[in-house]
Amino acid sequence: MPVLPEKLPGLLNRPLAIGAKMIPSRLVLAPMSCLGHVAMRRLIDEFGGCGLFFSEMCSAGRIPHETRNTSAYFNWHDAEAQRLSIQIAGSKPEKMAVAAARIEENGLFGVDINLGCSAKSICRQRWGAALLQEPDLALKVVCAVRRAVSCPVTVKFRTGWQDDPGPAVNLARRLEDAGADALTFHPRVAPDRRNRPPKWQYIALVKEAVSIPVFGNGNVFSPSDCLRMLETTGCDGVALGRMAICQPWSFAQWVMAKRFEPQVACRTAMRLLELVGDNFDSGRALRRYRRYTPYLAANFRFGHFLMRKIQNATSLAIIRRVLENFFSLAPEWNSRPNLNLIG
Numbered sequence: 001m002p003v004l005p006e007k008l009p010g011l012l013n014r015p016l017a018i019g020a021k022m023i024p025s026r027l028v029l030a031p032m033s034c035l036g037h038v039a040m041r042r043l044i045d046e047f048g049g050c051g052l053f054f055s056e057m058c059s060a061g062r063i064p065h066e067t068r069n070t071s072a073y074f075n076w077h078d079a080e081a082q083r084l085s086i087q088i089a090g091s092k093p094e095k096m097a098v099a100a101a102r103i104e105e106n107g108l109f110g111v112d113i114n115l116g117c118s119a120k121s122i123c124r125q126r127w128g129a130a131l132l133q134e135p136d137l138a139l140k141v142v143c144a145v146r147r148a149v150s151c152p153v154t155v156k157f158r159t160g161w162q163d164d165p166g167p168a169v170n171l172a173r174r175l176e177d178a179g180a181d182a183l184t185f186h187p188r189v190a191p192d193r194r195n196r197p198p199k200w201q202y203i204a205l206v207k208e209a210v211s212i213p214v215f216g217n218g219n220v221f222s223p224s225d226c227l228r229m230l231e232t233t234g235c236d237g238v239a240l241g242r243m244a245i246c247q248p249w250s251f252a253q254w255v256m257a258k259r260f261e262p263q264v265a266c267r268t269a270m271r272l273l274e275l276v277g278d279n280f281d282s283g284r285a286l287r288r289y290r291r292y293t294p295y296l297a298a299n300f301r302f303g304h305f306l307m308r309k310i311q312n313a314t315s316l317a318i319i320r321r322v323l324e325n326f327f328s329l330a331p332e333w334n335s336r337p338n339l340n341l342i343g
């Protein structure tokens with residue numbers, strides 16, 4: 001288990017105002033499609049420490065037609081509602097506004113707008129990072145959402161399509177003027193190349209440019225990375241992505257200084273198995289668990305063997321047996337998650 005820098009819990013375990021609401025801690029879950037689902041968020045919440053959950057991306061057009069108890073995306077557990085922002089993707093201001101109003105009606109914390117995803121299937125529809133090439137339209141979207149709701153409106157964005165912080169800094173100011181209550185900034189160019197490190201120095205520039213809170217994001221894989229991001233960029237909080245999935249207890253460990261034994265990984269993997277089974281139909285539960293597997297496997301020296309076995313498993317019951325076997329051999333931990341598996 002990594003060494004916890006003494007001052008980190010004190011920095012993270014402080015409330016932060018976002019618009020008219022408060023979040024209890026400054027370490028938050030970054031939005032991740034197929035990973036930031038209701039079962040994963042519940043698992044993280046059972047450990048504690050997460051200040052705000054950003055949901056996986058949801059299509060704005062679909063939200064008005066989704067029903068909480070049957071939807072795989074627009075779904076939450078009661079205890080997280082006050083700390084859950086649903087991330088919406090789209091480029092039609094009216095549709096985004098309608099989706100935002102539906103989210104607010106359900107009493108959730110807020111609405112997050114996706115200006116960061118650079119997957120081809122998303123950008124082809126002018127959603128996500130594609131909107132960074134049309135900043136005027138991006139701002140229309142934010143203004144429309146702002147007018148539609150009074151709950152916090154946040155925006156997640158990235159550097160843009162060129163390695164130049166200028167447009168991102170300029171956009172950050174305009175997003176604040178358009179009524180955004182906080183920003184999450186991932187300092188990488190699109191399309192995503194997670195093999196190159198994010199440029200944290202750009203987070204400092206965005207933070208300096210605005211007076212709303214800024215969450216830094218990108219390549220935080222240890223408590224000391226988190227402290228370094230906070231100290232070198234001045235960001236108000238940190239949005240944890242892949243590490244939150246590799247080690248869902250990180251929030252409790254870094255924010256609340258809770259201590260965990262290595263067996264926590266087995267307990268976590270088993271609990272998620274139960275939760276996906278409880279929250280999704282059997283096909284989706286299996287697919288969701290397979291998506292999680294590289295992140296679990298990345299913790300261990302021979303994790304790729306585990307990954308392969310789970311990818312081939314055809315039921316949750318088989319996965320349970322694979323996990324029991326794997327953990328009975330007391331697998332050796334990697335000092336940092338293996339990025340070859342989760343790059």
Ligand SMILES: Cc1cc2nc3c(=O)[nH]c(=O)nc-3n(C[C@H](O)[C@H](O)[C@H](O)COP(=O)(O)O)c2cc1C
Nearest residue numbers: 030031032033057116156186218219220240241242
């Ligand atoms: C599998 C996966 C799915 C993602 N889906 C989304 C998404 O739906 N919306 C979004 O804004 N960012 C998404 N991201 C980007 C993350 O929020 C985050 O910016 C990125 O992983 C860098 O942070 P990290 O180094 O802490 O993982 C995704 C990332 C991953 C790995």
